[in-house]
Amino acid sequence: KAxxxxxxxxxxxxRGQQVTLSCSPISGHRSVSWYQQTPGQGxxxxxxxxxxxxxxxxxxxxxxxxxxxxxxxxxxxxxTLELGDSALYLCxxxxxxxxxxxxxxxxxxxxxxxx
Amino acid sequence: xxxxxxxxxxVNVAEGNPLTVKCxxxxxxxxxxxxxxxxxxxxxxxxxxxxxxxxxxxGSYGFEAEFNKSQTSFHLKKPSALVSDSALYFxxxxxxxxxxxxxxxxxxxxxxxxx
Numbered sequence: 001k002a003x004x005x006x007x008x009x010x011x012x013x014x015r016g017q018q019v020t021l022s023c024s025p026i027s028g029h030r031s032v033s034w035y036q037q038t039p040g041q042g043x044x045x046x047x048x049x050x051x052x053x054x055x056x057x058x059x060x061x062x063x064x065x066x067x068x069x070x071x072x073x074x075x076x077x078x079x080t081l082e083l084g085d086s087a088l089y090l091c092x093x094x095x096x097x098x099x100x101x102x103x104x105x106x107x108x109x110x111x112x113x114x115x
Numbered sequence: 116x117x118x119x120x121x122x123x124x125x126v127n128v129a130e131g132n133p134l135t136v137k138c139x140x141x142x143x144x145x146x147x148x149x150x151x152x153x154x155x156x157x158x159x160x161x162x163x164x165x166x167x168x169x170x171x172x173x174g175s176y177g178f179e180a181e182f183n184k185s186q187t188s189f190h191l192k193k194p195s196a197l198v199s200d201s202a203l204y205f206x207x208x209x210x211x212x213x214x215x216x217x218x219x220x221x222x223x224x225x226x227x228x229x230x
Contacts, residue, residue: 004158043205045219104218105161108156
C-alpha cells in the first residue's frame with residue numbers, strides 16, 4: 001500500500017505570496033491532519049479534516065486554511081506569506097473510524113522557504 | 116490541558132548499549148501515547164503506541180516503551196543501540212479534551228549512537 005504523499009517536496013516563495021500544498025492520504029484513510037514543524041516551535045497542529053469537514057483547528061492565523069476533497073486528498077493554503085512561515089509542513093493520515101486510538105501515518109513533508 | 120514533555124534535548128549512547136529516551140505526560144482521562152522517529156529530511160515514522168493493556172509495548176525496529184501510570188511516564192527503550200538508530204524521537208499524546216482529534220508532540224529528543 002502506498003504511503004502518504006505530499007507535493008511539492010520543496011518550495012521557495014517570497015513574502016506576500018501565497019502557496020498551496022497537497023497531500024494524498026493512504027488509500028482507505030479518511031482523516032488528514034496538517035502540522036508545521038520548525039526548529040523553534042517543534043511540531044504544531046494546524047488542522048484536521050475528515051470526510052471533507054474540518055473537525056479541529058490549531059492556534060494559527062486565518063492565513064492558514066485547508067480543504068479536503070471527496071477522494072480524501074487534502075490541500076493546505078497559506079496566504080500573504082511571512083518569513084516565519086518557513087517550515088516543514090507535514091501531512092498525516094489515519095483511517096478515522098476508530099475514534100481516537102488509531103495511528104497517524106506521516107508523509108515526507110513539504111519544505112517551504114519564504115524569502 | 117494535555118501536554119507531553121521530553122526532558123532531554125539529546126541522548127548519547129554507545130553502540131551495543133541500552134538506550135532510554137524519556138517522556139512524561141499530563142492528560143485528563145485515559146492517556147493515548149505514541150512514539151515517532153524522524154530521520155533527516157524525512158517525515159515522522161510510527162514506532163509504537165499505548166492505548167490500554169500491558170504496560171510494556173513492543174514496536175518497530177526493536178524498540179519498546181514502558182507505560183507507568185503512577186509516574187505519568189512513557190519512556191522509549193531499546194536493549195542494544197545501533198548507529199542507524201541515530202535520529203530525532205518524538206513522544207506524543209492524543210488530545211481528546213476538545214472533543215476533536217489532535218495530537219500534541221513533545222519537543223523531540225535527538226539520539227546519537229556512537230560506533
